[in-house]
Structures are given as structure tokens and as C-alpha cells.
Amino acid sequence: MKSLSTGNADPGPTARPGSGDFERDVHAVARLVPFGRVTSYGAIARYLGAARSGRMVGWAMNRALGAEGAVVPAHRVVNRHGLLTGRMHFPTPTTMGQRLRAEGIEVRDEQVVDFERHFWDPSTEL
DNA sequence: AATGTGACACAAT
């Protein structure tokens, strides 16, 4: 019985099945990125079967920051060039680079140095 | 309801 007065409980925005799975999957992979390593949006998207949906990965990360930025190392996710494209979405534009440096990753001019050396591909490593 | 924008990536020109 519902009895719920008028507006139901409303589990939350975008709580529908399907899209929520994708987002959660992205978070799962992001958490699997080892310390001192980085991956790319495209790599995650491809691993999930959405090779051309890198943008959605970014959106999922954005949500992670507000929801559980502490458990989802979004700073380890950069674009395919190793560029810290998502730095503007962090508390401060420098947070992303600082965190990477704290993990021993060299960051130069908003870009990961030796990106390939630190690159972690879920399709290959996982 | 429709249009525009976006933490990307790739093909075509």
C-alpha cells in the first residue's frame, strides 16, 4: 500500500535503471585505477562498451565529485592526450594536478608527463 | 518541446 501522501518518495533524480547503471559502472572502474596511475575517459567508455561516449564518462565523474568525490579518484581520469581537462570542475583548478603530483605523477602545464607510462587501461590491465 | 552545451574521441576534408 502506498498511502504515501502525495508526492511519493521520489528516490532521486535520474534514479531510473539503465542510465544509472552506466554511471555506477563508471565510478566502479574509476575506483579501480591504481594509486599513481591514470586512465582516460575514452578507455573507460570503451571498456563499458560505449567507445564514443567519453562525454558521458565525464558527466558521471562530475556527479561523483558532488556525491562521493572522496571515493572516486576523478583526478586520475584525463583525456586521451593526458591533459587535465576536468580540472575546472574541482574545488580549485589546481586540485587535480596537485593530487596527481601527490601520487608521484609529474604534471606539467596541465598535462601529465609521460602519460603513456602512467596510463592504466581497464581493457588491458583489468 | 526544442536547442545548445559539454570533464571526449574519431573520420573525413
Place this chain on the structure above:
DNA sequence: TATTGTGCCACAT
């Protein structure tokens, strides 16, 4: 080689 256009899907206006 650089630029432009397209696909992807969700969200903001």
C-alpha cells in the same frame, strides 16, 4: 598537418 563535422547521451535554459 590543421580544421570541421559527427556520434554519444544527459542536463540546462
